[in-house]
Amino acid sequence: MSEPREIELKLECEPSDLAVLQDHPLLREASEQDEAELASVYYDTPDRALRAAGFGLRVRRIGERYVQTLKAEGDGLFERPEWEQAIEGPEPDLGVLADTPLPDILGPDATLAPLFTTAVTRKTYLVRQGSSTVEVALDTGRIASPAAGDRIAPICEIELELKDGAASDLFALAHAVAALVPVRLGVQTKAERGYALTAGEPERIKAEAVPLREDANAADAFRAIAHACLRHMRLNEAVLLERREPGALHQMRVAIRRLRSAFSLFGDLVEDAQGERLRAELKRMTEPLGRARNLDVFLATTLPAERERHPDEIGLLGLERQLEEARTKAYAEVEALLASEAWRALVLDLIGWINAGPWLRDTRGDRPVRRDEPAIDFAERELDRRRRQVKKRGRRLDRLSPEERHRVRIAAKKLRYGAEFFASLYSGRKAGRRHAAFVKALSGLQDGLGALNDIATAHEVVRAEVVEEAGIAAGASTLFAAGMAAADVEVRERALLDEAAEAHAELVDAKPFWR
Template sequence: MIDRPEGKPTTRDAAASPGSEHGYLAALKANGLPPRRAIVSAEELRLDLAAEASETLARSELLPGEGSAAARRATYFDTPAQDLVAAGFTLAIRHAPEGDLQIVEAAGAPAGLFALPEWRQPVAGEVPKLDDSTPVRALLGRKAQDLGPVFRLQTRQRCWTLDWEGATIGLVLEQGQVTAGDRSAPLCEIGLVLQQGAPPALFSLARRLDEIAPLRLGVLGEAERGYRLLGPVRNMHKAAPVALTGDMTAAESFRQIAGACLRQFRLNEPLIGRSNPEAVHQARVALRRLRSALSIFKPMLQDDDAGRLNEESRWLAGMLAEARDLDVLRTRCDAEALHARLEPAREAAYGRAEAALASRRARRLMLDLAEYLAIGPWLALPSGAEIRNLAAREFAASALDRFRRKVKKEGRDLAELSDEARHELRKDAKKLRYAAEFFAPLFGEKRRKRRAARFLDALEQLQDRMGALNDLVTAPELIERLGLTDDPEAAALAGSDRDKQALIEAAAEAHDAFVDARRFWR
């Protein structure tokens, strides 16, 4: 959570702010997009940076003086089974010279379940106050007596207030660590809070700061950092179900879906390395899902920025593609000699991937995507107003019908198709699968959930077979590019005509099963 400095003005509606040209916050509210539901925000930005870069930033001319400094300590409480966070709540006691403050947050609770997102009250020491002024006791029942400290935060904050492009923005540079038992994780981040003015200034300032010290979009709050220390070490992050609810509009569901894809990418990005191929794979999955979301919601995104962001995301995914292809090739062969021959190419591919991820172009893409989701021009286009305000469930049903028809039509006479046509079918089947995964939470009735599981299983079978066929078709080109055509082990990876025919038949059977699977949204 980014603290708003005591005594500082809170964010004003941009429509009422002097000098506001577009009324961005008013547009957000008019389109039913409350910031608490969104993964990205028009009012706050969290940015990660390396510890060594923090002093470069603090000494820059952009930040006047030393700023106001303060130490910050907080203790988080939960049961041993983490029942509180499982219910979507956190409980922390923040320690300060002026007194200790208990903060209960409902950021992860179902939207609309509670009127307040946060409860604050003074306490004495490290003993939570469990009365009826917060939902904690009612949520936990007898388990409330098991609450105890689970992790602690200790940081140093430096704060500045900046006038930037007609806006007033609070900047907090925070460094320290989160500790849970004998495990700890460093924290070094910048929080930007729009106190007054139009939201574009927030993103403009972030880009200017990135010119001084490399910054990356932050997606982890302090509570999540702590809870991650309580679980196993993760070497990659798969896509999590998107938190869609039946009262959302199409516009709100797009922001939630695309924001989840952005988050998945950022969680995997720091884990990417030569010894961790799964993080590369999941980062590419996140970018593919993001591009699929842009395609699914294309009727609503009638602006030039959507196309540009799609192409930039394609570029970044492409920079990871060679490393992933070589990892897949490596897993398909057992010969150590071939592994040794592949290793120099793999090292070089990972070097190029890591250089791309470290580039300003990649960092800017993440900021551009966050800005687009929060305040992009698609929110104000009159031509998209009707679709934006559609119920998410109605939009989802129409989109799923559209993509299903396409995959059904493209797969007719699959055995007679060219390799290029089968490749297009594979890509469209993947988009449909992502769309089905995105929208499945909107169709939560028992019978629909069973249908969704069967539909997704049929799609997964089709996608797996089409993927295996694509690997076989593209293997000769990859082997030739790597200069391995003289290696019998490598040549065997290209398969035979009989192997290809068997995969084509299996893919055709999977397509027939997909066509027979009942639609869960109708």
């Protein structure tokens, strides 16, 4: 059986938004319209073998018919392999999946059991967009599981599936929908939400491994990596939209840094005017997250250490109040950003450019050949280049200026992200051991350089939030405490420099896992 691929974009919204869309000519004048009640049961083994392998298996009842679907994670967001076939009854029929990856995952004696169900009312419309046909599905319903008790997960989403034509038309339609109602890019499948509900899992906010196929080319790799970064960002954005959560804010910034590093790692292969504009806009719009994060770190790390060193210094209380007020304002700016139409539009612009931007159609010079280059060849060359860069810039690290150390830190960060992005291309026990050792050495260097950067950031927080923002209104004791805190963190600099230099030497000695 071949590996058909579903090209689908998911948008999250509110029930009232669906009512607005249904009443708009965009859908009212669609060539075909339908409504169905979909009841699906999702299956897995007791040890969750399917989920561990990145697959989901469901049996869906549509009227009197039953349709079985096996879906893979694909590249993590936009394009997923799936195998769908009508079956005779409500139980899974593994016989029709003999030519899929399922037999290798389950083995001959595996037992499947139902885990959770979805009940969805789906209204579908066939819409012509440009030269393409797109199926628009409006889904409302819920996910339920016996293991979750009374807890349910509501479903309210719009799915755009390309039936024929160009992916660029799919994204053009997404923007047309976004102009009518506020939507956000959806990055979780119903299956993922069902597993989370069943297990009572907290929000996952850390970056996940990037699944790259062995036969992926350079363009495939970039899209998969960029998708993973957007997914990481959106999962944490969802947490921040509900509450002020420092961990989610930090991880959202990490996701954005990873995405910007992906742009840099792939360099001129993905350069075009639209991409340059989006990169600049992403950097500009997300500046409020940096201010909030710096205040989080100062209040959670620097200030407690100062209290421990100077328990009788009353000025630290005034400093804390001043910075708490500043943090409240900073988080208000973050909330305003995430609630804005401009931010939602930027995310849609990014996913559209990643999958249908000019960089994919550029035929100048050797760009078509480079896009088709095996991803593993591209990765080896780029990781070599980034390693040489870190090695050269970090020589005599303990004698470098703060600006020079900052350049080493940025280079090390890009090498670390590259090592994480391309890890799945290097399978095998030997490569796995080398990868773990290399990343450990790289993490040590990053930790040391990061601590040194925190010192510079602490100075900046004191200057910007106390000296310049509050000035004399902060009070003499608060200003004194601020100066004392800045001086105390600077004392640690010498020891941190020695640690960072030692970590750099260990990294130089670590064997590259990609060779």
